Amino acid sequence: MYIRSLKVRDLRAVASARLELLHPGRVDGRSGADGTLPRPRFDNVNLILGVNGAGKSTLLDGIALGVLSPIIAQAGFRPHFLIRRGPLEKHADRATLDIDMVVHRQDGLKKGSEARRRVATSVERRGDVERIVGYDDSHPIWEGMFSEESPAFLIVGYGATRRVESSANVDTAARSRARQLRYERVASLFEEQFTLRPLTSWLPEWSSRNPGRHKQVVNLINRLSGEDVRFTGVLERGEYVFRTKRTDVPFSALSDGYKAFIGWVGDLLYHVCMGCPKGMKLVDNKGVVLVDEIDLHIHPKWQRTIIPTLARALPNMQFVFTSHSPLVVGTLERANIHLIETNRLGRPVLRRPDEEIYGLSADQILRSDVFGLESTRDPSFKAHLDALSGEAAIGDREAAMTFMRQVAQGQGAALPEEPSEPPEWVRRLAARST
Template sequence: MRIERIEVKNFRGFASRAFEFSPSFNVLIGDNGTGKTAILDALSIAAGAIFLGLEGATPPGIHRDDVRRVMHTSGEVPTLEALYPVEVRCRGLIEGKSLEWARTLEGPNKHTTHGQTSDLSKRTLSWRSQVRKGKDVVLPLIAYYGTGRLWLQRRARQSTASDGARVLKPRSRFRGYHGCLDPSSNHKDFVSWFKTMELIQLQEGRALGTLGAVKHALRECMRDWTDVRYDLRLGMLVASKKDGAQLPFDMLSDGARSMLAMVGNIAYRAATLNPHLREQAPSQTPGIVLIDELDLHLHPNWQREVVDDLRKVFPQLQFVATTHSPFIVQSLRENELINLDDQSRETLPSRSIEDIAQEVMGVELPQRSHRHQVMMEAARKYYAALEQAKGSKGKELQRLKQELDELSAPFSDDVAYHAFLEMQRGKAGLPGDDS
């Protein structure tokens, strides 16, 4: 399953906008407030339509907060009006077949419509029937990871600190959809699954290919870590580094915890949805994964590699992510970047970080710090004021002296720079700012 195109109408800040997506990786960039997270939310509504008729997950609908509102200032009292209908229209591939579907909210007292999802519903009802008969149908993976994922991991650990992860009893394959489109969902199910599989290995005295595949996915995406296991004595995941050090999950860096939990959760869902694929479940499960701020807590070295790592470990998945990192942008391939600031798509791997930051992301002179730029601008104004002061008298001279004082004051902590400005002031025959 993958989404090729989505069109939104009256959704959040978009009056009407369409986006097309590449089959492997898509990264959304743009200034704050341009709608990156809104697109992810619209995609979750579109992709979540597959849950109509399936147990294990609730399809997300269009909510009141998703409705576009406009301000009117006619008269003395401004008004804020909601615009309907709100529509999320989608075109995608399901099991190799092109389908189109839409979900609409017609008014403030209405519910999200399902009437334009009949073709998709027929497909998902077929999955339900085959799963109940024990058929080896491949179910697509759907998942959404929001910016609060690390904080919610901490909350989940606190709630289970007393008894550790539970052992999972056999459940439906559709359990792999539980909480998958809640961007605030936690990783408790993944940890419980990991513990259960470790216990089965011990009981049966043999390695489980599915657990091995999940561990392989973690190793490929963690780079400096050689193994992850569930320690029964500690009641938590433990990671082993290449230098032999072992650290409990709680002691890992924020970036390592965030990546381990997300990759592990994706691999766990693939193994739960498609157990018949065994060790091939992570690499052969298709689907869609949404990630808000892919660079969250990751060092720049890791940011440069994370896209290729995810692409390699989960080759059948379509990723749509947001970022503010030029390192992630630099790692993309043709047509994988969606720039909301200028609606462009371009290939960037051969461009420097400075070029990407300045020309693509709109950062002015990224080669220099913002403070340096402010200092240079202040120096230009300072010299201009000195030139004016040379022939000035009376009130005009006092005004220029005050202007010089204001220009130099922010840099009093930089002794050399401040002394240089004072020296130039002395050369012009004007008293210093402390006179």
């Protein structure tokens, strides 16, 4: 299953929006509604950008709710404040989600390699109670959604507060009773306290149950984790050991960045493993992966490679990310990027960047229309530089020299012991001002 588009109305802060998504194998409209942009390097990646409160997380929630609505209301999820609220007289009574999706043989399709399905979901309010009204699930194509062992309709989501449950606290039976599996896969998008399954809760049994699949998981984690940490697949005192440049450490002793990343990747591989048909490689599974704040706790060095690594390692997964990092943005082309902006009426508007992004520096991206910053410097220091520039423009040689030093070296630039001659451009500027 892949998502072609999502249309939202009156969901949380989003009054109305339409999101066109890339997915593996999409030909028409591959780069947007008009299909005019060139094909990007990664046709399985979508990145949503916008200021805080613009509605990025809401769009991820909308995808999950729209796909899983036939079962999500009975799966442990209680809708709360999903319907957009404005001034009392402008309260909406319902929110709507319209999804255009592609289904495959993995989803139970009997004929052909793929087919399109359009489904509509609503969230309705009665008094203080909200309830989800799912789409008609009577067609045989939806049967796989009601089987926990089925590989059909794989959609997994990870919220910005994601964290892994302690190995000592895992109670698999209690987790199964609390939430239906398909809702559990997206629960961290909606529940801040929700914890992900640790590797130790499911991977050890695969070493004997299916050694080949166990090896695939170990190899995938290593491929995704980068060069600075390696997953050994070895258990010591109930914890998996990871090899860093300096020493071997248990999962609990890894940095927050590695724990956050390996935590959701391990959880994702659990859900892929559980439904993967016998004889199929894990990387051949199709599905949708939603990740809020993909750069969470990630060092800038890693931010420059994290999305390309995921896209290449899992080429049949459709990814939808959000981020605030220019280093993450710079690894993609504008065909992969969706900007959420607020119009003069305060409503979100989705569009692609006006200029190509791939290959620009972080500073250039921050000052492009993607982030729209006038400068990346501290506002007070920029005002100080502007003042020096103004003084230099009217012939103040000392201000010109100070400006150059501080532009190049920051506020800590040392004054020379003896004044030196200013460069030719400063002398010409001073001459024109006199």
